[in-house]
Amino acid sequence: EIVLTQSPATLSLSPGERATLSCRASESISKYLGWYQQKPGQAPRLLIFDASNRATGVPVRFIGSGSGADFTLTISSLEPEDFAVYYCQQRGDWPPFTFGPGTKVELK
Amino acid sequence: QVQMVQSGAEVRKPGASVKVSCKSSGYSFSRYYMHWVRQAPGQGLEWVGMISPSDGSTSYAQKFQGRVTMTRDPSTTTDYMEMSSLKSEDTAVYYCARGLYEDYGYFDFWGHGAQVTVSS
Numbered sequence A: 001e002i003v004l005t006q007s008p009a010t011l012s013l014s015p016g017e018r019a020t021l022s023c024r025a026s027e028s029i030s031k032y033l034g035w036y037q038q039k040p041g042q043a044p045r046l047l048i049f050d051a052s053n054r055a056t057g058v059p060v061r062f063i064g065s066g067s068g069a070d071f072t073l074t075i076s077s078l079e080p081e082d083f084a085v086y087y088c089q090q091r092g093d094w095p096p097f098t099f100g101p102g103t104k105v106e107l108k
Numbered sequence B: 001q002v003q004m005v006q007s008g009a010e011v012r013k014p015g016a017s018v019k020v021s022c023k024s025s026g027y028s029f030s031r032y033y034m035h036w037v038r039q040a041p042g043q044g045l046e047w048v049g050m051i052s053p054s055d056g057s058t059s060y061a062q063k064f065q066g067r068v069t070m071t072r073d074p075s076t077t078t079d080y081m082e083m084s085s086l087k088s089e090d091t092a093v094y095y096c097a098r099g100l101y102e103d104y105g106y107f108d109f110w111g112h113g114a115q116v117t118v119s120s
Helices: none
Strands: A006-009 A010-013 A017-023 A035-036 A043-047 A062-067 A069-074 A087-092 A103-107 B003-006 B010-012 B020-023 B034-039 B045-051 B056-061 B068-073 B078-083 B091-099 B107-110 B114-118
Touching: A006 A087, A010 A017, A017 A035, A017 A087, A017 A103, A035 A062, A043 A062, A062 B045, A062 B056, A069 A087, A087 B068, B003 B091, B003 B114, B020 B091, B020 B114, B034 B068, B034 B107, B045 B068, B045 B078, B056 B068, B068 B091
Parallel strands: A010 A103, B010 B114
Antiparallel strands: A006 A017, A017 A069, A035 A043, A035 A087, A062 A069, A087 A103, B003 B020, B020 B078, B034 B045, B034 B091, B045 B056, B068 B078, B091 B107, B091 B114
C-alpha cells in the first residue's frame, strides 16, 4: 500500500501570502497524484489531478507540481476562502487509493 | 447540475449492518464510477471501495473485504454501500464520490456525507 506523508501539518499564514504544501509518497507514483480541499462540515473538493491539472472551476492560484514521489501544491496568493485542510491522494498503485493525513492552512 | 444526495444519519449497535444510499442526478449515471470514502471524527479520508458503471463490478480496500458490499440501481440512479459486522471504529461520515471521467481514480463530485454511528 502506498503511504503518503504531508508536511507541514499546519501552516499559519496571512491573506495574500504564498502557501507551499508538500506530499511525499512511499514509492514512485509517476504523475498520479491529486489534491483536495476540505472546509469544516463540508465534503472534500477536487483541486488538482495528475499532479498538475486543475479540475474544472479551480482558480489559477492553485498550482500543482512534482512527479515520482515528491509533489507540491502551491497557492500563489491566499484568499480568505482558502483557509482549509488540504489532502493529497494517490491513484498510482491501487487498490487501495490512499490519502495523506492532511495539511491545515490556518489564519495567522 | 450534478447532485448526489445521500441518506440520513444512522445509529447501529456493534455487530449490526448499515446500508447507505447515494442518489445521483444531473449527469449520465451509467458512464461514471462511484467510490465510497469515509472520515472518522477529526480524522483524515479513507477509501472504502468503488463500483464500475458498466458491469457493476467492485473493488474494495482489503481491510473491508468480506464486510462491505457496493451495488447500484441504474433505474433509480442510486448507489448503495452496505457494511456489516460494525464496530465502534466504523463510526464515521461516509461519502459517495464520483470518479472523474478522464480518470476514475480521482473524485470530482462528492455527496454531502452520511453519518454512521456505532455505539452500544
